[in-house]
Amino acid sequence: MAEVKIHQEHEGGWSDARKPLLCLNTGSWRTQRPVADSAKCSFCGLCALYCPTGCMRDKGNHFQPDLEYCKGCGICAVECPRKAVVMISEVEFQDEKSA
Amino acid sequence: MKKARKGEIRTITGNAAAAYGAILCQPDVVALYPITPQSEVIEKLAGFHSDGLLDAEMVEVEGENSAINVVTAASMAGARVFTATSSWGLAFMYDGMLQASGFRAPVVMVNVNREMPGILAVSSGQQDMTATRDSGWIQVIAEDCQEILDLVIMAFRLAEDFHVQLPVMVNYDGFYLSYLAEGVHLPERQEVSAFLAPLKKQPERPVLVPGGPLGCGTHGILEGFAELRFKHSAAMERAKKIFDDIDALYGPAFGRSYGGQIEEYRVSDAEIVLVASGSAAGTVKAVIDARRKNGEKVGLVKLRMFRPFPRERLTRALQGKKAVGVIDRSVCFGWDCGPVFMELSAIASGIGAPPLMNFIDGLANLDITACHVEMMIERVQSAAKGGTFRKVSWIPLED
Amino acid sequence: MSERNNAAAEEKSKAKKKRLPRVFDYFRDEDPFAGGITLCPGCPLELLLRFTAKVLGKEIVFVGTPSCSATVLYGQNTRSWHKLAYYSCLITGVASSAAGISRYYRRLAKDATVVAFTGDGCAADIGFQALSGAAERNENFIYIVYDNEGYMNTGIQKSGTTPFGARTSTTPVGETGRGNPNPGKNLPFLMAMHKVPYAATATLSHLEDLAKKLVKAKEKKNEGLAFIYVFSPCPTGWGFESDKAISLCRTAVRTNYFPLWEAERGRFRFTRKAGSPKPLEDFLGMIRKFAHLSRKEIGVLKKEVEERYSLIEGMTRRWPLE
Numbered sequence: 144m145a146e147v148k149i150h151q152e153h154e155g156g157w158s159d160a161r162k163p164l165l166c167l168n169t170g171s172w173r174t175q176r177p178v179a180d181s182a183k184c185s186f187c188g189l190c191a192l193y194c195p196t197g198c199m200r201d202k203g204n205h206f207q208p209d210l211e212y213c214k215g216c217g218i219c220a221v222e223c224p225r226k227a228v229v230m231i232s233e234v235e236f237q238d239e240k241s242a
Numbered sequence: 243m244k245k246a247r248k249g250e251i252r253t254i255t256g257n258a259a260a261a262y263g264a265i266l267c268q269p270d271v272v273a274l275y276p277i278t279p280q281s282e283v284i285e286k287l288a289g290f291h292s293d294g295l296l297d298a299e300m301v302e303v304e305g306e307n308s309a310i311n312v313v314t315a316a317s318m319a320g321a322r323v324f325t326a327t328s329s330w331g332l333a334f335m336y337d338g339m340l341q342a343s344g345f346r347a348p349v350v351m352v353n354v355n356r357e358m359p360g361i362l363a364v365s366s367g368q369q370d371m372t373a374t375r376d377s378g379w380i381q382v383i384a385e386d387c388q389e390i391l392d393l394v395i396m397a398f399r400l401a402e403d404f405h406v407q408l409p410v411m412v413n414y415d416g417f418y419l420s421y422l423a424e425g426v427h428l429p430e431r432q433e434v435s436a437f438l439a440p441l442k443k444q445p446e447r448p449v450l451v452p453g454g455p456l457g458c459g460t461h462g463i464l465e466g467f468a469e470l471r472f473k474h475s476a477a478m479e480r481a482k483k484i485f486d487d488i489d490a491l492y493g494p495a496f497g498r499s500y501g502g503q504i505e506e507y508r509v510s511d512a513e514i515v516l517v518a519s520g521s522a523a524g525t526v527k528a529v530i531d532a533r534r535k536n537g538e539k540v541g542l543v544k545l546r547m548f549r550p551f552p553r554e555r556l557t558r559a560l561q562g563k564k565a566v567g568v569i570d571r572s573v574c575f576g577w578d579c580g581p582v583f584m585e586l587s588a589i590a591s592g593i594g595a596p597p598l599m600n601f602i603d604g605l606a607n608l609d610i611t612a613c614h615v616e617m618m619i620e621r622v623q624s625a626a627k628g629g630t631f632r633k634v635s636w637i638p639l640e641d
Numbered sequence: 642m643s644e645r646n647n648a649a650a651e652e653k654s655k656a657k658k659k660r661l662p663r664v665f666d667y668f669r670d671e672d673p674f675a676g677g678i679t680l681c682p683g684c685p686l687e688l689l690l691r692f693t694a695k696v697l698g699k700e701i702v703f704v705g706t707p708s709c710s711a712t713v714l715y716g717q718n719t720r721s722w723h724k725l726a727y728y729s730c731l732i733t734g735v736a737s738s739a740a741g742i743s744r745y746y747r748r749l750a751k752d753a754t755v756v757a758f759t760g761d762g763c764a765a766d767i768g769f770q771a772l773s774g775a776a777e778r779n780e781n782f783i784y785i786v787y788d789n790e791g792y793m794n795t796g797i798q799k800s801g802t803t804p805f806g807a808r809t810s811t812t813p814v815g816e817t818g819r820g821n822p823n824p825g826k827n828l829p830f831l832m833a834m835h836k837v838p839y840a841a842t843a844t845l846s847h848l849e850d851l852a853k854k855l856v857k858a859k860e861k862k863n864e865g866l867a868f869i870y871v872f873s874p875c876p877t878g879w880g881f882e883s884d885k886a887i888s889l890c891r892t893a894v895r896t897n898y899f900p901l902w903e904a905e906r907g908r909f910r911f912t913r914k915a916g917s918p919k920p921l922e923d924f925l926g927m928i929r930k931f932a933h934l935s936r937k938e939i940g941v942l943k944k945e946v947e948e949r950y951s952l953i954e955g956m957t958r959r960w961p962l963e
Contacts, residue, residue, distance in 0.1 A: 159457075166678075
């Protein structure tokens with residue numbers, strides 16, 4: 144048989160979760176981001192519960208999205224019972240996360 | 243000559259021989275679905291299980307597609323597996339078969355040759371094996387009931403070999419062998435376990451473990467895909483020699499050896515050779531013996547392994563022969579001939595480019611009779627002497 | 642004065658106690674998925690995947706099919722999107738593969754939970770034979786279906802559960818096309834009629850209900866097939882704003898379009914009974930795939946919804962689950 148370069152360990156197609164997980168910077172998809180008002184927040188956790196990406200991080204007295212992964216879907220804003228979360232257009236922000 | 247060793251001899255059908263071969267290897271998971279002419283295989287397995295002779299998970303599936311998926315998945319979780327099918331069932335398994343070979347699952351399956359595709363036929367023919375020759379499976383063929391049992395045992399040893407890790411299909415002619423009862427020597431269970439024991443000393447293949455980091459069946463992307471495809475091809479190439487080695491070890495273990503990828507029957511000094519596989523080989527051997535008494539130098543190369551194609555062994559065996567006749571029990575659609583002939587043509591220049599002739603015969607339970615074989619030999623002899631010859635003959639349709 | 646108010650406000654917020662809903666208690670393990678995965682913003686399937694893994698724990702083996710979920714469940718070359726063991730199938734072979742794996746684990750007395758995870762296209766159409774066979778044979782695994790009412794990953798085509806009138810790429814709306822002419826299969830009921838140990842419907846607005854059902858399925862799979870059917874609307878394919886995904890699920894339940902029930906061996910119970918259901922128009926009006934429906938067509942769909950609801954209601958009366 145021909146001389147070839149082999150990179151994968153096994154004969155068949157196995158993935159190995161001990162390697163770094165595949166992960167996308169889904170935060171770059173956003174056109175709007177959630178902004179949480181900690182004064183209005185009752186710390187009920189529903190935004191964290193319903194966030195599909197699970198990117199809501201516990202900040203001690205409120206939850207805040209991890210902007211690396213937040214896709215800007217807006218579910219947290221709709222589900223928040225206190226309307227403590229509002230969606231603001233990305234054009235309003237000038238940080239590396241909105242690049 | 244086949245020597246009897248300790249262990250029984252029973253008069254059993256080819257189907258029963260396949261089932262015995264399987265239970266002697268003690269599979270963990272068996273999938274059962276009936277189709278003529280294979281149904282007796284699964285009935286026997288179910289009977290063994292119910293009588294306490296087979297300790298396995300028996301899955302009476304609702305279709306062959308499920309049968310192949312059950313055994314492939316169980317195999318990737320680490321099980322030794324077995325199932326059986328034929329023609330249309332094989333077709334229904336096709337997507338799962340591709341998964342089995344692509345995943346490198348050591349599945350052992352008996353395929354009782356029956357005509358397929360297209361024209362519905364409940365009769366013998368090798369078209370089902372031919373139609374699946376590109377599935378990435380190893381395909382081997384048995385001549386008689388004893389060889390069926392022996393090939394099933396060898397199939398486990400081959401499939402599970404760490405340097406192979408490929409599914410193996412054991413083929414035998416439906417109706418001619420499936421329902422034919424012959425005396426078959428049954429090895430003892432310990433003998434078979436001892437024969438399969440070397441597998442345990444090899445490195446372990448990866449298996450699916452709950453809570454483990456390995457995931458089975460990734461998307462192959464670009465070079466990653468190409469690499470797996472290459473590995474699969476390379477394993478097929480390795481399987482040829484490994485099959486020869488297994489057959490060579492089978493002799494001392496059980497008293498029978500068959501020659502590995504091909505059996506060379508009176509070939510070394512033969513001037514002309516016929517190439518055949520399956521039960522027809524028995525008829526050809528009988529006619530050859532008669533012709534030899536006449537002083538005619540005829541031989542038979544019995545093809546035991548079809549995939550991978552034994553091109554090296556065939557090249558050595560057929561080197562310098564004056565003419566070769568190939569009996570095909572199926573058709574290679576898109577070419578004007580049968581598949582074994584078509585593939586053998588690829589090594590024609592390597593064997594000295596003798597006249598190569600194809601005899602398509604034995605479709606749909608039409609017997610390949612001794613008369614047919616006599617006629618084939620005569621035609622090949624005439625070609626060897628320089629006479630004109632027809633490249634492809636459809637024997638059943640000639641007057 | 643404003644400074645004092647700010648300070649007071651800050652004190653008040655620091656003193657806030659976290660009062661998380663009970664459903665958080667159901668999480669056994671961390672989310673094993675990567676932070677950024679390839680599903681649309683607002684996709685209920687993403688919520689379902691992460692939620693299921695957290696509730697069922699890291700000893701599960703996912704068995705998947707080519708689908709939206711495959712983009713996350715299956716690895717690429719040697720890398721994976723998550724930390725769990727999985728087995729990737731063809732769309733025809735999910736339930737049978739799951740059966741093969743769970744049978745072997747049973748033989749080894751391994752306490753493992755095999756979770757077949759597919760969309761409605763696999764479960765109701767091309768993989769239905771295998772699912773039905775596995776249910777009939779009492780195979781021991783959990784089969785979770787996320788119903789987005791179509792083949793979404795391949796481009797929003799009609800499936801066996803696409804409802805009457807729905808616009809899809811293979812039942813389009815045009816000169817003569819009026820969307821799907823057929824009512825779709827009632828798959829959860831069909832599976833309950835296999836008399837499996839457990840069959841239930843759930844959705845992503847009622848997460849404690851879903852969590853309870855997942856836990857119950859994990860236990861019931863020891864007796865046979867545990868089947869959970871999750872209403873999982875697709876913002877991309879159905880035409881609604883992604884932020885409405887959860888409230889759409891809630892509306893589906895409240896209009897009786899998707900009632901929440903469970904059945905054990907053919908005996909039924911509602912897990913949430915709609916008192917007086919909201920009008921179906923509340924649901925239909927949120928989704929563009931129904932926007933073209935005439936009054937008469939809405940009437941046909943309404944009748945189907947009412948019949949399905951009363952079927953379950955009848956079962957809860959005649960064959961109640963205590």
